[in-house]
Amino acid sequence: MSEAESSAFDIKAYLAKLPHLPGVYRHIDASDEVLYVGKARDLKKRVASYFQKTPSSPRIGHMVARVVRIEVTVTRSEAEALILENNLIKSLRPRYNILFRDDKSYPYLMLSGHASPRIAYYRGSTQKKGQFFGPYPNAWAVRETIQILQKVFRLRTCEDTVFANRSRPCLLHQIGRCSAPCVNEISPERYSQDAERAARFLGGETQEIMGDIEQRMQAASAALEFEQAAMLRDQMGALAKVLHQQTMEDTDHGDTDIIAIVASGGRVCVNLAMVRGGRHLGDRAFFPTHTDGDSLSDVLEVFIAQHYIDHPLPATVVGSHVLPDPALIDLLAESRATKSRFLSRPQGMRRAWLEQALRNAEMALANALSESGARSARTLALAEALDLDTDPMALEALHIECFDISHTAGEATQASCVVYAHHAMQPSMYRRYNIAGITPGDDYAAMRQVLTRRFGKVADGEAVMPGLVLIDGGKGQVEIARQVFVELGLAIEVLVGVAKGDHRKVGLETLVFADEREALVLGETSAALMLIAQIRDEAHRFAITGMRAKRAKARNVSRLEDIDGIGAKRRQRLLARFGGFSGVANASIEDLGSVEGISPELAERIYFALR
CATH class of the missing domain: 3.30.420.340 (UvrC, RNAse H endonuclease domain)
Known part of the structure; x- marks a missing residue:
């Protein structure tokens, strides 16, 4: 590692000290920003290659000109260096590395670990109980596969709480998409066999499954079990149709x-x-x-x-x-x-x-070129309207955050922060903040709290300052934001309030600044205002959905608390047993009574109180 500044950085002396070992290197500029992260089989040779007379590309040439320090981490192997390199790239997002923005996890198809397995769309860790197939490139591919499995193997898709409490078959059974194991329309053994065949189908054993179904159909027919034979015939026909439609089928069934x-x-x-x-x-x-x-x-x-x-x-x-x-x-x-x-x-x-x-x-x-042209034009219009840097690279890197407050008569107050960057909204970077310790309905106090929490991290050097901060509100909200920024020692020029026009009509908003600039009315035809309105409306939508979810949760829990005899421990046991309030509300008196601490009388009281 070198701590030399730009004027004192002796690259030859530094390279002489580097080992011929695998590791990761980081190029750093005068402001301590990591410009580039790379891995090397041989650190000495790889780092030296950047400082030749002719750079490998203009981008690398610009980067090398800004380097004042290099940090290296030696690893035990090149594979270990590869993992460390990519972890650093994703956390630091260096401006000279090729970056792939992929803010969504890939969906999987899950066969649950239940005695009567359920097929379901799933995102998240695959370490939990059950079988996971995928990943799939998109949600549509998962849902199409689920439909195939429903047609061929008639597996259930209902939640376990619903499965445990059904007294008669659902609509999916009536249309031939589920064999209704919930009410024993099919034996547990036969259902498990169908689930196992579905897993084999997902694993690529399509022809083997076709042969297995055909043998079972012939055996059922020979035993005069014609209803069972007809069901197997329908399964085989559905599977044959699926395989016929799958024109891009592989012969070795590999991933x-x-x-x-x-x-x-x-x-x-x-x-x-x-x-x-x-x-x-x-x-x-x-x-x-x-x-x-x-x-x-x-x-x-x-x-x-x-x-x-x-x-x-x-x-x-x-x-x-x-x-x-x-x-x-x-x-x-x-x-x-x-x-x-x-x-x-x-x-x-x-x-x-x-x-x-x-x-x-x-x-x-x-498609992306046509869309990005329109999006970048709107970002340019916004930069020009607010006197921001209009350089293409600056526009690409422009980071905008917008804050809004939402509550219902002071109940379940939440603040939202949405992010616009790279000419598009960035949902993976959205944040919600629960607001507490204020007078219900005090939007100014709520705005002060969320801005202090968010930008206190900027003042402490733990987060990066956005290029523009939009506040959904007029002079009052902007003044609160200005006070917070002054207290934290941050520049107030980035603060812009979006005051609603008459009847909240889009296009009539006024932009209010925290510094000495006059308020600005861009007009209904302004592309810059349309972009600001889009960002503001997204912040409002995000705040509203979060507030409603928080309010519903609070109200549902309070409904349990209002029942005589239900304290914190019993409430927690009920919620854990039935997977949430809706599961408790749908449970029968017998199921409620099976929970520890719930007597038959209390179970009956809960049952009728929630209806």
């Missing part, structure tokens, strides 16, 4: 990811298509930033490194370009204790998949 990359108009699109259990599940497009001067092979390498650190590595990865470092897949496989291979010249069905992925990438990029 494969296909990565196609195209570039146009100064932007790059990475299209990821997924094949699981031999079935093509669709694709998903990514648009990386900071790719200037990088080849598409470099982009492919960075995508693979960043993506598979967090997501499962399939048996085969097909790419549209050759990997600059062929050992990358081996490093990822080593870190995941698995095996995988990379193909850049696939044959047969994989070649057809790659060609389709390339066409989809071109279409996605064309």
Whole structure:
């Protein structure tokens, strides 16, 4: 590690001290910002390569000119360096690294660990009890697969609390989508067998399952069990139809990811298509930033490194370009204790998949270019209206936060913060703040509290200051914001209030500034005002939904508290047993009475109090 400043930074002396070992390096500028994070098999050789007379690209040349310090971390292996590099990239988001914004976890299809397994759409950790299949590229692919399983294997989709409390079959049973294990229309053994076949189907054993169903159908027919034979015939017909529709079926049933990359108009699109259990599940497009001067092979390498650190590595990865470092897949496989291979010249069905992925990438990029042109034009209009930096890179990096307060007559007060960056709203960066310790209905006190909590972290150096802070409100709210910023020692020029126009009509808002500037009315035709109104309305929507959820939770819990004989412990046992208030409300008297501490008389009292 070097602590030298720019004028004293002796690169030759520093390089002489670097070891020939694997590790991670960080280029840092005069303001202590990490400009670039990279990994190296040999730190000495890799870091030295940046300081040649001819930089590898204009972007890297600009970056090297700003470097005043380099920090390195030695690791035990290159695979360990790869993991550390990508963790640092995701946490620091250096401006000269190629970055992929992927703020959503991938959906899975779950077969629960219940005695009568439930099929469900699922996002989150796959370490819990049950079987997980995926990941899938989008929610549509999961739901389509669930529909297939309902048609063929008639598995249930209802919550466990609903399953445990049903007294008659639901509508899905009546239309042939569920075998109704909840009311014993099918035996537990037969249902478990259907669930197991569904799992095998998801694993790619389609032909084996077809043969198994056919044998069972013939056996049932020979035993004169014609109703059972007819049901199996219908299952086989539904499965045959599904397989016929799946024109992109693989013959070896392996898991494969296909990565196609195209570039146009100064932007790059990475299209990821997924094949699981031999079935093509669709694709998903990514648009990386900071790719200037990088080849598409470099982009492919960075995508693979960043993506598979967090997501499962399939048996085969097909790419549209050759990997600059062929050992990358081996490093990822080593870190995941698995095996995988990379193909850049696939044959047969994989070649057809790659060609389709390339066409989809071109279409996605064309759409993104037309949309991003309009979005960037609105950001430019906003920057011009408010005298902000209009440089394209500054506009891309412009970070806007908007705050709003919501409550119902002082009840369940919440503040919302929404974020606009990279010419689009960024839902993964939204935040809600519960407001407490104020007079109910005091919006000024609520605004003071949320701004103090949010920007106290900026003052302490724990968070970055946005380029623009919008406040949903007029002079009063802006004055509160100004006081908070002055107390924290922050610049007030970034504060702008959005005062509602007559009848709250969009287009008639007035912009109120915290400094000495006059209030500004942009007019109904202003693209800048339309963007501000969009951000303000999103903050209002986000605050309203959070407040309503908080209010409903508080009211439901209070309904339990209002029942004589229900204290904190009994309330907690009820909520835990039935999975929340709705489960308690739907429970029968017998089920309520089975909870520890709930007598038959109290169970009856709860039952009628909640109806």
